[in-house]
Each structure stands twice: as structure tokens, then as C-alpha cells.
Amino acid sequence: MSPHSTHAVPGVSGILKRHWRLVLYPVGMIPAVWLVWQGQHGALGADPVNVFERSLGLWAFRFLLACLALAPLRRFTGLNLLRYRRLTGLLAFFYASLHLLAYVGLDHGFDWSVLWVDITHRYFIILGMSALVLLIPLALTSNALSMRLLRRRWKFLHRLIYPAAILAGIHFFLSFKTLNSVSAPYLAALALILLSRFLPRSRTGNGI
């Protein structure tokens, strides 16, 4: 299928081509490192915990959207980046987990009495929490072994990303007091990606 995956290409570019994960995973974590660095150096402003927590959530949503966008991207433009689905999906899970940790630890100082009421009573929190819970089995089975063992069920299981994205989208929308020009483009992107699933298969679409 892909010519470069089977035989060795010499040189640095060859190494990068074969081990792109080693490069891209750290690259994907740069925003998190940057946020922590800013936070420790007073660069997140007057309400650093809030900015930190929200930024992590936004990065989780960005990677989730990127992951979801890869299939329609190939379908409508022919550009095949499907091999980055695991990378973007795992990064989404990574940022969502940090987002949760920031909310539980930094924002609420592990105050379980407050957190319990949040988790059991507030639809805003419940939605975000559910999205993360749905991503857990996807992260756990995002390896070749699970794909082999689960076979057809793996594909079915990984459709959970769609309800997770919808829940995360509503949670994201609710994190602002009103709709606005910051949140609207992300929500529009999510809506487009989801709608594209229902578009009829185009005959001119190439079969890459």
C-alpha cells in the first residue's frame, strides 16, 4: 500500500519517516508544557488556574476535531492523513485528562464535597465528564494488539468518538456565557464534520 512503510529509507529523513510518532507526540505536548511554563512564570494573567484549565480543555477539543476531520478530509480532498488518527485521538485524550486533573486538583484543590455535587448535579460538568469517560476505552484499545483481538468490534467501539465529540461540543459551548466568535468556529467545524458523515458518497471521490 504505502511504499515507504516496507523498505528502509536511509538518512535522517528516513528515520523521521519511520519514527514520526517519536517526534509528533512530543510536538503535540508542547502546548501543555508551554502552559505550565507560563503558569509558573506568571504569564497566564490574573486568573491563571482558570486560563490553564480552559486552555487544556480547548486543546483537547482541537485534537478531537482534528482526529474527526481526517476521514472527511480524505473523502473530500483525497489527502490521506488517516495514519494520524491515533496520534490526534491520543493527544485529545491526554489533554482532556489534564483538563480534568486541573479542574479537580488545581481549581478545586481535591475538595471532594464540592466535586461530588458538581459531578452529580451539574449537566455542564456531567457532559464534559461523560465525553472523557467515552474516550477511555478508545485510548485503551488504540494499539495494534487490540485491533487484532477486537476485529470488527474495534471499528464499532471506536465510533464512540462521535458521541464523545457531541458531548464535548455541548460542554465547550456551555463553558462560555453566550455564543461568541471564539466558540462559534469550533462548533461550526464540529457540525460540518458530523454532517459530512451523512452526505451521499460522491462518485468522483477518489479511492485512495
Next chain:
Amino acid sequence: MALFRYPRPLPSEITPRDMYLSRRSLIGGAAALGAVSATADAETLQTHPGPYSGNLTPTPHEDVTHYNNFYEFGMGKADPATQSQAFHPLPWTLEITGLVRRPVRLDVEQLLRSPAIEERIYRMRCVEAWSMVIPWDGIPLAMLLKDADPDPRATHVAFESIVRPSEMPGQNEALSGIQWPYVEGLRLDEAMNPLTLLALGIYGETLPNQTGAPLRLVVPWKYGFKGIKSIQRIRLLDHEPPTTWNRLAPDEYGFYANVNPQVDHPRWSQATERVIGAHSLFGATRQPTLMFNGYGEQVADLYRGMDLRKNF
């Protein structure tokens, strides 16, 4: 009513005056180059310490003026400071009309020279669960309302802000669904409470554009959004007026909006608040929120017998 000592903040807590002055000379220099409107320049107010300031340490000037909500200038917390340069707060006329025997039109430039201006250091609790301590300079609202001589039929006070999309970029944001002008309201007895302040300055200087120049409401026992900014019109009414956030989300923001740690916002707890000003991610603090934001002694009587869960 309790007798309040008037403890001044520690000198070390206040940004040194020459630091402001040097900052302002920078702004002034930029203004001379035409980069910044000269109206953004703050002027010193003649002010004197007033009551109710308690034993509070003000939040640094930089945070008070660079972290706030003023949706007329954008939805981000830093937007008001960066996007309010084009706003011209003066000249300005404040109208007090409606059910009054003596309608008033006040020239705000004159009001800024009033000897009645006093300093009030108040806690400010945002409905978003963060808080500051702000040294306001202003005139008790009751003083101005008495001048207008309210009609006995008057039960409520309605406040109206300004619509100036050419100077207020946030008013062009169609997505938010906010109807301009921003409107707020109080019951007449709330408006007449000695704590209720018409602020003309902070930190001894005229209000910067981003904090509601040239004059704004401060109601320290209520959530910050009740403190309507850049007020043009005050009307006395015989009914409860509509208020901006209540109109947008009636289940989340009530007319009263009293700070109440026992009544949560549907999306988050109001029991505690993030204290603004720590700047370090791992050194930030949360503190318990006080009933009526700590002003119960002055205002609890206003709500005796009311179900504050229903009238949130």
C-alpha cells in the same frame, strides 16, 4: 449598624505613585504620537476615605484594570483593556428621570470635581466565582437620588448604559444575543442603601475606559454583573425593570443576584471563589464566599422574609 474602623491598606500593597506616573507619561507620550487617545489618560481625583472599607487589601491596580468583563469591548477578560482605547467618556451627561419630582441632568465633568467623592474599598465577587478587592472612589447613589426627589410611587431604579458600536467593538458581536444597551436594576431601597456607590474612579484616579468610564454602579453585596458601567440614564419606576443577564439566561441570573454561597449557579458552585492576583499557577488560592459578600450586617434586613433560593 456596625462601626467600621478605617484601616488603610499597607503602603507596600499599593502600586507606588511614581510607577503610575511613569506609566502614564508613557501613555501620554504615545498619545502625543497619536497612537493612543488622550481620553484614555487617568486623572487624579480629590477623594477622601469613606466608611465600610473594612480590613481589606486591594487587588493590584494592574489586575483590577486588566482582568474584567465588559462585553461592550469584547468577551475575553483582557479585551476591555485592549479594545477600549477608542472610547470617549467625556463629555458625558447623566440623566435621572422617571418617577422623580426634580429630573436631573448632571454634567459628569462637574461631578468629577465634587467634594462628595469618597474612597470605598469593597470586595468584588464575580458570578463566575472569582473575586477582587477594589478601592473605588465615588458618591453614594442615595445622595444623587435624593437630589432628584423620588416620587412616593417609585419602587425600583433602572440603569441604562450606552450604545456606541463605533467605539465599542463588542457591540458588533451579533452572536452573543445581547441586546444593547446593557440594562440593570435595583429595588429603590437597595439603591438607597449607603453601600451602593456611583463610582467615578479607582485607586484615586478617574475610571479607565475598561472599568466603566466615566461612571458606573458598585453594589458590593451583589454579583459583579449588577455593577452596570458607563451609565447614561437612571430612571425611577413603579415596577421591576428588565436586566440584561436575566433576559439572556433567566435560570442562571436572577434580578437580585445577591452573593450567596448557598445558592449555586447551575453550572458551578458559588460556595468558594478564586482570589485574583496570585499570578502563579500553583500558588493560586480559593476562599469561602461570604453571605452577601460579607456585607450582611448592612443589607440582610433588605431581604428579611424573602426566599433567597427563589429570588436569586
